[in-house]
Amino acid sequence: xxxxxxxxxxxxxxxxxxxxxxxxxxxxxxxxxxxxxxxxxxxxxxxxxxxxxxxxxxxxxxxxxxxxxxxxxxxxxxxxxxxxxxxxx
Amino acid sequence: xxxxxxxxxxxxxxxxxxxxxxxxxxxxxxxxxxxxxxxxxxxxxxxxxxxxxxxxxxxxxxxxxxxxxxxxxxxxxxxxxxxxxxxxxxxxxxxxxxxxxxxxxxxxxxxxxxxxxxxxxxxxxxxxxxxxxxxxxxxxxxxxxxxxxxxxxxxxxxxxxxxxxxxxxxxxxxxxxxxxxxxxxxxxxxxxxxxxxxxxxxxxxxxxxxxxxxxxxxxxxxxxxxxxxxxxxxxxxxxxxxxxxxxxxxxxxxxxxxxxxxxxxxxxxxxxxxxxxxxxxxxxxxxxxxxxxxxxxxxxxxxxxxxxxxxxxxxxxxxxxxxxxxxxxxxxxxxxxxxxxxxxxxxxxxxxxxxxxxxxxxxxxxxxxxxxxxxxxxxxxxxxxxxxxxxxxxxxxxxxxxxxxxxxxxxxxxxxxxxxxxxxxxxxxxxx
Numbered sequence: 155x156x157x158x159x160x161x162x163x164x165x166x167x168x169x170x171x172x173x174x175x176x177x178x179x180x181x182x183x184x185x186x187x188x189x190x191x192x193x194x195x196x197x198x199x200x201x202x203x204x205x206x207x208x209x210x211x212x213x214x215x216x217x218x219x220x221x222x223x224x225x226x227x228x229x230x231x232x233x234x235x236x237x238x239x240x241x242x243x
Numbered sequence: 244x245x246x247x248x249x250x251x252x253x254x255x256x257x258x259x260x261x262x263x264x265x266x267x268x269x270x271x272x273x274x275x276x277x278x279x280x281x282x283x284x285x286x287x288x289x290x291x292x293x294x295x296x297x298x299x300x301x302x303x304x305x306x307x308x309x310x311x312x313x314x315x316x317x318x319x320x321x322x323x324x325x326x327x328x329x330x331x332x333x334x335x336x337x338x339x340x341x342x343x344x345x346x347x348x349x350x351x352x353x354x355x356x357x358x359x360x361x362x363x364x365x366x367x368x369x370x371x372x373x374x375x376x377x378x379x380x381x382x383x384x385x386x387x388x389x390x391x392x393x394x395x396x397x398x399x400x401x402x403x404x405x406x407x408x409x410x411x412x413x414x415x416x417x418x419x420x421x422x423x424x425x426x427x428x429x430x431x432x433x434x435x436x437x438x439x440x441x442x443x444x445x446x447x448x449x450x451x452x453x454x455x456x457x458x459x460x461x462x463x464x465x466x467x468x469x470x471x472x473x474x475x476x477x478x479x480x481x482x483x484x485x486x487x488x489x490x491x492x493x494x495x496x497x498x499x500x501x502x503x504x505x506x507x508x509x510x511x512x513x514x515x516x517x518x519x520x521x522x523x524x525x526x527x528x529x530x531x532x533x534x535x536x537x538x539x540x541x542x543x544x545x546x547x548x549x550x551x552x553x554x555x556x557x558x559x560x561x562x563x564x565x566x567x568x569x570x571x572x573x574x575x576x577x578x579x580x581x582x583x584x585x586x587x588x589x590x591x592x593x594x595x596x597x598x599x600x601x602x603x604x605x606x607x608x609x610x611x612x613x614x615x616x617x618x619x620x621x622x623x624x625x626x627x628x629x630x631x632x633x634x635x636x637x638x639x640x641x642x643x644x645x646x647x648x649x650x651x652x653x654x655x656x657x658x659x660x661x662x663x664x665x666x667x668x669x670x671x672x673x674x675x
Contacts, residue, residue, distance in 0.1 A: 156563070168517060168562040169524075169539065170555040171547025180556065186617050187560065191510060193503045194576040199583050210440040224304035230531030239526045240534045240541035 156184050245269045248319045250277055256344040256353070258362040261290050262322035271317035273431055278313055279363040279372040282323040283330055284415060285404035286310055289320065293406050294338035295328045297549030301528045307404020308439070309373060309415050309432045316431045321369050324359030328551045329520065330375060330408045332356050333383050333622050334613060337553045342610060347389055347648055351607040354384030360418050361388040370419065371428045375405060377413040378508050379602075379626025382638040385418055386650025387607035389640045391425045391667065392418040396658045397633035398443035400429075401436030409515040410441075412508075412630040422639060422668040426451050429660065449661040451668035456490030458666065459595045465501040466600025466625055474644035479601045482641035482651045485673050486599070486666065496591045496598070500583040501628060507580035508627040509620055510564055510573045516554075517561030523549065556616060584631045592656045597666055601625055602638040602650030625652065635660040639667035641674075 156164075158177040161184065165172040172180070222235060231238035247265045254262065260282050268275050280286060283293045285303035287310070292298040306314070313320065327337035335343040335358025345353040346366040353362040357374025361384030364372050374381040376394035385392025393416045400415045407413070417428035426449060433447035462483065467476045487493060498504075525532040525545035532541035550558070564573035591598060604625055613619040629636035634657050641651035651670060655663040 160563075161559070164559045164563050164566075165555075166543075167566075168555075168558050169542045169546050170550060170558055171543045173547075180559070183556065183616050184560065184563070186615075187509070187620070190617060190620075191506045191564075191573060193506050194510065194573065194580060197503055197507075197576045197580045197583065199579050199586075202582070212437070220304050227304060228301055228528035230525060230529070231534060237527055238534050240532050240536055240538040242538050 250321050252368045256362045258343050258359040259322045260325050266319040268319035269317040274317035276318050277321040277369040278318045279321050279324045279369040281357050281360050281374045283406045293329045294326045296339045297523045297529045308401035308436045312432050327356035328554050330356040331553050345607050354387030356380040358384045364390050364418050371424050372418045374418050375413050375415050377409050378623045378630050381416045382602045382626050385638040386602035389648030390420050391422050391639050393425050393637045395660050396635045398441050399433050399445050401439040401442050403438035407519045409512040422671050426664050445658050452665050453669040453672045455669045458491040460491050460493045461496040461591045461595030461598040462493050463496050463498045465498050471604040475601050475649050478642040478644050478649045483599050494595050498587045500587045503580050504584050504628050505624050507577040510577035513557045513561035514565050514574050517558045581631045588632045598654040602652035606647035629654050635663050637663045637667045
């Protein structure tokens with residue numbers, strides 16, 4: 155069971171925000187879904203199945219990439235060829 | 244001959260988010276063929292939104308690998324199709340830009356999440372379309388709209404340029420009115436791509452063959468049990484009878500892991516989504532965050548306004564399931580369950596060449612019928628097993644129930660996409 159307090163905390167951790175009317179609805183929906191997930195308690199087995207594993211590592215070689223202006227074109231705020239982000243400190 | 248094709252459709256079903264007027268095409272096996280592309284596949288210089296407000300105005304600076312391949316074969320990119328936001332849904336109602344309607348009955352949903360692609364094909368606006376299938380998102384709308392849709396084996400089609408929702412499960416795949424069209428589009432998009440580390444060198448060069456004499460078809464009891472509309476089950480049983488008349492042999496089988504496959508699927512996808520969708524913060528693309536605020540407040544503001552309720556719900560569920568103290572109960576168990584699903588399929592495929600059953604447990608829902616999230620999730624029960632195991636699965640129309648299309652689903656061994664195509668082709672040729 156999760157509570158409205160749990161839901162508020164999860165929303166904060168996930169940076170998705172939560173409206174005034176939402177904690178009750180989300181709590182109700184999450185509890186229905188998590189109750190359904192409880193069926194996983196009955197899962198048995200080691201999960202160990204032999205898979206065909208293939209090495210996909212490659213040499214670390216510099217290759218041509220997109221022009222800087224193309225990469226910056228979708229950024230809403232740029233300065234001197236950099237992307238502007240909110241302050242972290 | 245290269246040139247342009249006329250394309251200015253009457254989009255009465257809201258199948259498209261972007262249409263490309265009179266698109267150009269080149270030479271190749273798809274020369275001049277109009278192909279619609281789901282809006283989570285990156286198209287250079289064509290807006291790509293995943294049907295989300297958070298990507299409104301985003302114009303990719305590069306083409307997805309499959310788009311490069313389509314262009315190389317001469318296809319005309321006709322536009323970008325509507326979908327459930329980021330692929331999260333089974334009705335296309337979770338689009339931020341309004342639902343797509345089912346061309347077979349506009350009071351009903353087209354299925355999802357590739358509902359726009361399926362509707363565009365079903366309405367005859369384009370000959371073929373690309374979708375993506377994480378837990379049934381190609382097969383569900385194909386079934387609901389009465390067309391053909393293939394989820395390829397995992398690794399057969401490059402995911403480079405597919406905007407990720409749940410990487411370990413999703414594949415890009417073809418939709419079309421006929422099995423031949425689906426096979427042709429598959430031959431254009433399959434093959435190795437070094438930009439996708441899960442890509443496998445398994446090109447598809449097949450021409451459908453209707454000879455299925457002696458083919459063994461597993462019939463899992465779970466696909467005809469509780470939760471499946473008896474009218475849908477009856478139509479599918481009759482279709483399997485047609486395959487028997489064509490010389491196939493049916494063998495009863497069981498997938499015990501189906502009991503928890505859906506829960507394993509939703510735990511896995513929400514966990515992967517919570518990580519994948521962390522990149523949407525408005526900094527590199529999307530609506531501008533307020534750079535005067537702290538990053539936490541600024542990102543929350545952008546994401547609360549930009550994501551719809553279902554997307555936020557899944558991000559939160561995944562965040563919760565991965566949180567300390569719950570990882571073992573949810574994610575770790577889901578991965579064991581996933582191996583059990585694979586083991587069940589391996590066991591069945593030692594005695595059967597393919598597995599057949601309904602694609603969806605019901606016909607297309609009415610608009611707004613699935614307002615409760617869990618009831619919408621439960622509709623995916625028959626499609627998610629193929630994604631969990633990575634195996635190929637196709638949906639081919641096999642008649643109607645309650646006056647609406649029903650899809651026959653054929654699942655095959657890993658990398659035996661050709662065989663599921665052949666079985667669907669044999670059925671299609673027998674009834675047409």
